[in-house]
Structure formats: C-alpha cells, structure tokens
Amino acid sequence: MNLFSAFFYRRLVTITHNWVGELSISLLLPIGIYSTLGFGLSNSTPSLEYFPKLSWLIPGIILIISFAGALITIFNDIMKNKRITSLYGTLYASPSSLATSVFGITSSVLPEGIARAILGLIILEFIIGYAFSALGQILFLFIIIFSTLIGASIGLTLGILSKNSLSNQLVILLLLLGLGFCSGWFIPLEVFPESIQTILRILPTTVLGECSRAVLFGQIFPFSLMSIPAGTIGIFFLLNIFLFPIISTE
Amino acid sequence: MEASVSLKKIGKVLNGRSVLAGLSFGIERGSIMAIVGPNDSGKSALLRVISGFSKPEYGSIFIDGKDVHLRRLETAKHIGYMPQKINFDNDLTIFENFQFYGKIYNMEPKMINRRIALLSDQLGFRHFLNDFPFELSSGFQKKALLARTLLTDPEVLLLEEPTSSLDLRSQYLVWDFLQEMSGDKTIIYTTHSIREAERVHDRIVVMHHGHVALDGALDKLLENSGELFHFQIHFQSLEKEIYEKLSKITTVVSPSQVGQVFDFYARERKVFFDVMRLAIEEELIGYNADKVGLETLIMTSTEE
Numbered sequence: 001m002n003l004f005s006a007f008f009y010r011r012l013v014t015i016t017h018n019w020v021g022e023l024s025i026s027l028l029l030p031i032g033i034y035s036t037l038g039f040g041l042s043n044s045t046p047s048l049e050y051f052p053k054l055s056w057l058i059p060g061i062i063l064i065i066s067f068a069g070a071l072i073t074i075f076n077d078i079m080k081n082k083r084i085t086s087l088y089g090t091l092y093a094s095p096s097s098l099a100t101s102v103f104g105i106t107s108s109v110l111p112e113g114i115a116r117a118i119l120g121l122i123i124l125e126f127i128i129g130y131a132f133s134a135l136g137q138i139l140f141l142f143i144i145i146f147s148t149l150i151g152a153s154i155g156l157t158l159g160i161l162s163k164n165s166l167s168n169q170l171v172i173l174l175l176l177l178g179l180g181f182c183s184g185w186f187i188p189l190e191v192f193p194e195s196i197q198t199i200l201r202i203l204p205t206t207v208l209g210e211c212s213r214a215v216l217f218g219q220i221f222p223f224s225l226m227s228i229p230a231g232t233i234g235i236f237f238l239l240n241i242f243l244f245p246i247i248s249t250e
Numbered sequence: 251m252e253a254s255v256s257l258k259k260i261g262k263v264l265n266g267r268s269v270l271a272g273l274s275f276g277i278e279r280g281s282i283m284a285i286v287g288p289n290d291s292g293k294s295a296l297l298r299v300i301s302g303f304s305k306p307e308y309g310s311i312f313i314d315g316k317d318v319h320l321r322r323l324e325t326a327k328h329i330g331y332m333p334q335k336i337n338f339d340n341d342l343t344i345f346e347n348f349q350f351y352g353k354i355y356n357m358e359p360k361m362i363n364r365r366i367a368l369l370s371d372q373l374g375f376r377h378f379l380n381d382f383p384f385e386l387s388s389g390f391q392k393k394a395l396l397a398r399t400l401l402t403d404p405e406v407l408l409l410e411e412p413t414s415s416l417d418l419r420s421q422y423l424v425w426d427f428l429q430e431m432s433g434d435k436t437i438i439y440t441t442h443s444i445r446e447a448e449r450v451h452d453r454i455v456v457m458h459h460g461h462v463a464l465d466g467a468l469d470k471l472l473e474n475s476g477e478l479f480h481f482q483i484h485f486q487s488l489e490k491e492i493y494e495k496l497s498k499i500t501t502v503v504s505p506s507q508v509g510q511v512f513d514f515y516a517r518e519r520k521v522f523f524d525v526m527r528l529a530i531e532e533e534l535i536g537y538n539a540d541k542v543g544l545e546t547l548i549m550t551s552t553e554e
Contacts, residue, residue: 006353014341086303086337093302094354095326249305 003096003104011073011108030120033061034127037186044187048217052128059140059212060185062120066113066144067205068176070151071158073109075172078159082247092248101248102240106152113148114141132216139215146229147208153236160243185209204229254279254436255300255406260309262295262460269295270306271460277453282429282437284447286544287457288552293440294334296457297408300438301331313406327355330404334411334440336391338383344394345379348401355402362401369397372427374420388415396424409439413446425450444545454544458552471547478503478542478550481522483512486533496525504550510535515542515550 015022038054045056081087091101118141125131132140154175162168180186183205189197200206207228214221255277262270269292277283285293298304300311302318302325311318313325338347345366352362370376373393378386386394392415399407412428413421428437429450441447447454448468456464464471485492488510496512497505501524503515512529516522522539540546 002353002356006350009353010339010342010346010350013343013346017341081339086333086335087339089303090337090351091354093326093329093331095323095356096354097323249303 003091003100004107007104007108008111011112015112026116026119027123029065029116030061030123031127033064034058034124037061041187044191046188051217052130055128055130055132055217056213057186058121058124058128059216060180060183060209061124062117062140062144063147063185063205063208063212064176064180065120066117066148067151067179069116070106070109070113070148071155071172071176073112074105074152074155075159075162075168076165078156078247079162079165079168082159088244088248092245098241098244099237102156102237102244106149106156106237106240109152110145110148113151114144117141117144133218136216136218140212143208143212143215146226146233147205149233150204150208150229150236153233153240156240157236157243160240160247179203179205182206183209202228204232254281254314255438256312256315257300258310258312260296260299260306260311262292262299262304262306264295269460270299272309273460273462274309275455275462275465277436277438279436280433281452282432282450283439283453283455284451285438285440285455285457286442286444286447286548287463288548291457291552292460293457294410295460297331297410297438297440298333300406301329301408302326303331303333327402328405329408330399330402330406331408332395332399332410332412334414336383336388336395338391338395338398340382340384343380343382344375344386347383347394348379348398351398352401357402365401365403366397369400370394373397374423389417389420392416393420393424405435407435407437407439409437411441412439413441413443421446444543444548448544456548456551463551464547468544471544472542477517478546479516479519479522480540480542480546481514481516481525482508482538483525483529484535484537485510485512485529486535488512488532492529492532496528499524499528515546 034054034057037057041057042054045053047053048056096104121137121140158168158172182200183203184200185205189200189206192200207225211221211223211226213219257273257275260270260273261268273296285296287293295304299306300318302322305319313328316325318325338344339350342350348366349362352365366379367376370379373396375390375393375397378390378394383391383394392412396409396412399409407428413424416424425446451468453465453467454471455462466474488507493507493512496502499521501516501518501521503517505512505514507513512525514525519539
C-alpha cells in the first residue's frame with residue numbers, strides 16, 4: 001500500500017497546486033458533454049418509463065469522465081516522466097516489486113475518479129431535476145471503480161509503448177470517441193448492425209455501461225458479466241507488469 | 251575489511267557498444283571511492299548498474315553478499331543513488347518531492363519530516379523547501395538532490411558528480427558532511443574534478459572504455475608510476491625531423507607533438523637534459539617539468 005499512498009499523495013498535491021483548473025474541468029465537463037450529447041443525440045436516446053428522457057445519457061457521461069480522466073492522467077504522467085526525470089527508474093531502484101509499482105500507479109487515480117463521478121452525478125441530477133435511488137448511486141460508484149481502473153491501465157500501457165506524445169494523443173482521442181459510441185455509452189447498441197452488436201456487447205466498456213443503467217434504472221442484468229471488465233483489469237495488470245521495465249530500467 | 255559492494259564480471263552493452271567490459275572488484279564497507287575518467291568511459295553506467303537503475307548484460311553485483319538483481323527488494327533499501335541529472339518532479343515542491351520519495355521507501359511520515367528537517371538544515375536549503383525545483387538555482391537543486399538521496403539513510407551511496415554546479419564553499423560543505431558519514435557508509439562517486447578526487451578518496455578508480463585502467467589509493471598509484479616525470483618543451487617551430495630525432499631517444503616515454511610543443515615522459519630527470527642537448531640549436535620559447543600527478547596518470551592511462 002506504500003506505493004498507492006505515495007502516488008495518491010503525488011496526485012493529491014498536484015491537484016491542489018492546480019485546483020482551479022482541476023475543479024473547472026470537473027464542473028464543466030459533465031455539463032459540456034451533457035449539452036453536446038443532449039442536443040445532438042436526443043432523438044436516438046431511448047425513452048425510459050418513470051425517468052426523464054435524457055437521464056439515459058447520464059451513466060455513459062459519468063463513465064467516460066472517469067475512464068478518460070484516468071487514462072489521460074496516467075498517459076500524460078508517463079510520457080512526461082519516463083525519460084525526462086527518470087522518475088520510474090527511481091521507483092524501480094526502490095524496494096518495490098513490479099506488481100506493487102503497477103498497482104500503485106494505476107490505483108492512485110481511483111479516488112479522483114470517484115470524486116469526479118460523484119460531482120458529475122450531482123451536477124447532472126440537478127440539471128435533469130431527478131435524483132436516482134441512493135442504492136443505485138452507491139452501486140454505480142462500484143462500477144466507476146472498474147471504469148477508472150481500466151482507463152488507468154490502458155493509459156499506462158499506451159504511455160509505456162508510446163514514443164511520441166502528440167501522435168498518441170490523437171490515438172487516445174479516437175479511442176475515447178470510439179469506445180464512447182461503440183460501448184453504447186452515448187447511443188444505444190441497437191443502432192449498429194446485429195452482427196457487430198454481438199461483438200460490441202462483450203466489450204468490457206459495454207458491460208460497464210449496461211450494468212450502470214441496470215443499477216440506476218432498476219433493470220435486470222446478469223451481474224456475472226462483470227467478470228469481463230474484472231478480467232480485463234487483470235490482463236492489463238499482468239501486461240503492465242511485463243512492460244513496466246521498459247520505462248524503468250536501461 | 252569486509253567488502254560492502256562486490257562486482258563480478260559486470261558487463262553492460264548500450265546501443266551495441268560495450269560500456270562496461272567484465273568489471274570485477276570489491277569496495278570496502280565505510281570507504282570512499284572516487285571514479286574518474288574521460289567522458290563515455292563507463293563511470294555513470296557503473297553507478298547505474300550498481301544502483302539497479304540499469305541491468306547488466308552479464309555478471310553479478312552483491313551488496314552485503316546479496317545479489318542486487320536477484321534480491322532487489324532486499325538490497326534496494328540499502329542503496330541511495332544520486333543521478334547526475336536533476337530528476338525532481340517539477341509539479342511538486344521540494345518538500346513534497348521528499349515526502350513522495352520517503353513514501354516510496356515506506357518511511358514513517360514522522361521519520362520523513364525529521365530527516366527533511368535535519369538534512370535541509372545541514373545542507374543549508376531549509377528556506378527553499380516550499381519552492382518548486384525549477385525555481386531554485388542548480389546549486390541548491392543539487393544539494394536538495396543529495397539530501398533526497400540521504401533521506402532513507404542508505405548504507406551505500408552512489409553519487410554522480412555530487413558537487414558539479416556547486417560553488418567552492420558548498421563543495422566543502424558537502425564533502426565535510428559526507429566525510430563525517432563515511433565511517434558508516436560506503437560512498438562511491440564519479441567526478442571530473444581531479445582536485446576533488448585527490449582530496450576525497452580512500453581509493454581512486456580510473457576508467458577507460460568500460461575497463462578499469464588504474465585502481466588504488468593516490469599514493470600507491472603515484473608510487474607505482476615509478477617516479478614518472480612529465481616534460482613539455484615549447485619550440486618556436488617544431489619541425490618533423492626534430493620531433494622524430496627527439497622521439498628516438500630511448501629514455502623518452504610516450505612522446506607526442508601538441509602544436510609546437512614536444513610533450514614526453516621520462517623515468518629520470520636527466521632525460522630532460524639529453525633532450526635539451528639535442529634541441530639546443532633550435533629556438534626555444536620555454537619548457538615545463540612536473541612530477542607526475544593524478545591528472546597526468548589519468549591522461550597517460552586513458553590514452554587512445
């Protein structure tokens with residue numbers, strides 16, 4: 001846990017030094033995404049009985065905020081520090097195993113991911129004028145943990161493998177947009193041809209989206225499917241342990 | 251004395267080039283070793299390999315008898331490595347950088363604070379603890395970097411040019427401070443300052459092309475050089491035939507021409523007079539005669 005504590009401390013003081021920017025993004029991002037999607041996609045958004053129409057978009061918006069927030073934070077940090085400050089070399093030379101190093105880095109963004117999700121949820125509930133059940137919101141925060149960890153793990157993998165920060169930022173942007181749409185976070189999967197739907201339904205991000213809607217809107221969902229995102233986190237964890245020496249040793 | 255750090259046939263290849271070529275030696279506990287040598291001789295590579303920052307292609311390194319790469323988690327806490335390049339996180343203040351580093355090494359918060367207060371006082375940068383690294387001069391950054399290395403109170407200190415970019419007073423402050431600790435700690439440092447290496451060492455290692463060219467205490471090294479003398483004779487014009495004539499004197503060692511200067515070594519002083527006798531008809535500007543010091547030893551032992 002010492003590395004989680006070290007990296008969490010580092011994130012916390014970094015956020016504290018840039019609190020104006022961090023807070024502005026946390027407040028404006030949900031409003032910005034909601035406004036854009038609400039105006040653009042209101043016709044393709046499914047209607048829900050007992051719930052405001054655009055509430056269907058809320059789980060997807062919160063998921064993309066936590067997922068993208070973790071991915072971009074870790075990716076930028078790796079790109080900035082892997083060669084310039086040899087920070088990760090310091091980590092490798094410390095009495096820390098590769099597993100605890102990878103765990104420490106990826107999990108350090110978890111608290112801020114949850115905090116952003118809570119803030120986003122409150123703002124969006126205020127905008128639509130409807131509050132989800134307390135139990136649904138608590139369960140949803142557990143799903144946010146999965147989303148943040150997957151984002152952080154992908155950010156770490158991309159950061160380790162990337163040579164050029166600028167060209168990879170474009171890849172990240174396309175990845176986020178692609179995942180947002182192909183995981184049914186912004187539009188229902190039914191708009192895709194059936195053959196593609198079958199593949200998209202087993203994406204870990206799709207499972208997170210479906211599960212989020214199930215807990216917030218009280219729908220039935222086979223929770224055993226959560227083993228897909230859990231397995232994805234596990235696979236990325238092992239992959240990152242394997243890749244980590246690339247940025248930490250010569 | 252017992253060896254604190256032992257190297258067995260350490261080899262390191264970087265970009266297809268051998269930077270460490272099968273080095274083997276031991277470093278006694280509590281001693282100070284100065285590593286000198288020209289650029290690219292493998293000084294930094296050696297420290298990086300011992301610290302665990304860099305993996306050797308072959309060979310083993312032992313700290314207190316434990317293999318650094320096989321038992322990394324056990325040995326890492328005993329090693330403090332200070333890189334040549336300042337590697338603070340510029341998004342954190344100096345104090346926060348120390349906190350982060352201490353947490354990585356699983357130190358108690360109280361202990362971290364106590365060590366920060368102690369080290370910043372001793373090295374004279376307490377007033378800058380709440381500044382960001384980029385706001386400090388390179389000298390203060392260097393002192394803070396040394397303090398960060400010492401934060402965990404490591405047994406083995408690996409310091410890359412610890413006093414470069416420090417003013418003279420700070421250099422003395424740092425070395426007085428480090429020498430006070432040297433009984434408890436093994437200090438291995440690299441430097442380009444010959445004066446520093448001469449002043450602070452129990453042992454000097456001269457490296458060249460990844461090999462150890464010379465190894466020992468300064469007195470021993472000079473003694474082994476067998477009373478070597480270094481001469482330079484400055485001619486108005488040093489023609490090729492004069493140079494060749496002088497070079498052929500059998501007692502002249504390692505002759506070379508540097509511009510209009512005939513540069514050579516000799517085992518005895520009288521060789522200088524033999525050379526002068528042959529050169530007497532030429533127009534001379536001046537001459538220089540020195541007993542060989544560390545600088546000359548390094549120059550001769552690292553000649554291409």
